[in-house]
Amino acid sequence: MDLDIDTVRIARTREDCVLRPGEVFLGGGTFLYSEPVPAGVTGLVDLTGLGWEPWSVDGAGLRVSGTCTLAELVAGPGALGGAPGAAGPYRALGIVGECVSALSLSAKVARTATVGGNLALGLPAGSMVGLFGALHGQAVIWMPDGGSREVAGADLVTGAGVVALEPGEVLREVRVPAFALARRTVFRRASLTPNGRTAAMVTGRAGERGPRIVVTASVTAPHGLYARDHDMLDRWLDRIGSTVGWFEDTHGSARWRAAMTRRLAHEALDELGGAA
Template identity: 85%
Template sequence: MDLDIDTVRIARTRADCVLRPGEAFLGGGTSLYSEPVPAGVTGLVDLTGLGWEPWSVDGSGLRVSATCTLAELEVGPGSLGGAGTLRGPASAGPYRALGIVRECVGALSLSAKVARVATVGGNLALALPAGSMIGLFAALDARAVVWTPDGGSREVAVADLVTGAGVVALAPGEVLREVRVPGPVLGQRTVFRRASLTPTGRTAAMVTGRESKRGPRIVVTGSVSAPHALYAHDHDMLDRWLDWVGSDVGWYEDTHGSVAWRAAMTRRLAHEALEELGGAA
């Protein structure tokens, strides 16, 4: 496929991540085969050459590099949390929050070939409403580590990283380095719900959540242009919040779902998630 670019540089060190005029960063690159190269981009800087460890977990929490592929995430951290969402009484464990990893990867409906190339960072940086890595890491209260062009770094909550459809809180020249999930979160129960117009269709509404000391955390993605989260103590509170999302934020609409259908499905899935997490009636 002709990508209509002039150069591709493979970054080996952080110094290689200083962009030259017309350059943009490249993660897995799978999106380049479905969308035109952005206007003005004449060169790419391939971050996979930096050799970042895909993921690691210890007492401080889980760290997932931006270049970790979705396949590596699924068979790595995904296996630590068991197979699929934990339903009903769950056995205690240090990583049970990761039980939704495989379902979030599966929500992208990727072929095995694409999953071996597509990256966590690419999914987050594309900021598509259907990007399930957004809902996954927002539910896990993860923070994104961002390299700044001056050699420093900063952190931003994943829930705040995506600010709109295709819009992220990254300044020109900044690199998404990794996401970090706090250690205490890893032992908390999580929940996953998803709806699409067809069994293998693009996600039109997704709800992720987890238990916490502040109450059940409910995260809505897919049906909105950016993630929205609430610590919902009961179903009435959840309904009032969803009313606010619909009136003040607005539901996302495209060929994968109308506003009315997405609103109804999101409400149903959110209440199911809250019920599973033990929210008050």
């Protein structure tokens, strides 16, 4: 679509990321260009000009930049993980491709849409938060004053379209610690139609404290639990239903999403078992 804006600036340095009145950040732009311009937005600051390396892995773990495209995430970290369930030092990354596929993207969109953009949108069905929530990811955020802070990946999205980013902050990267990369992971998803929007998604990772189960899409913000057994899991899901409530829209009723989430969560717990 034709965006009715006045300016586009390409950020080359961190200093260029200081927003001027009316400006917002641009990553891949696939969502921004599909919607009407938000009220008051008159300019864009393109983050792709910063030239961030899409991803890297070393002894400390995995780093994924905010401007890494979803296609780069699959071709890079996703390939390191191999097939879901395969053994190896990066076996946890075997669910990367499934989490990206859960977004029901065309190849063209996947080559443009970014990890940071998906996280910053805060949509219930934005599966990157489920991925990094399961992988113990930490989001590194640049603040306008030149400092930085970290937020747990599972805490980044706080509601439907609401994220823990203050005005002018930039999601620089997500870091996954080395200990999480070798763990077994699991992915489950449900939608009303085979290619429909994700209505319930469960990701998980085995660990020393027991399996880590994360539910997204059926709730407005991700919820995670170290589940020791099925009774504990059921009590936790009951609390979500009674205190938070299940998300509902044209892609699934609250009652159906709750039932699907419960089924998928128990399947995930069975698959992970107690192994690390």
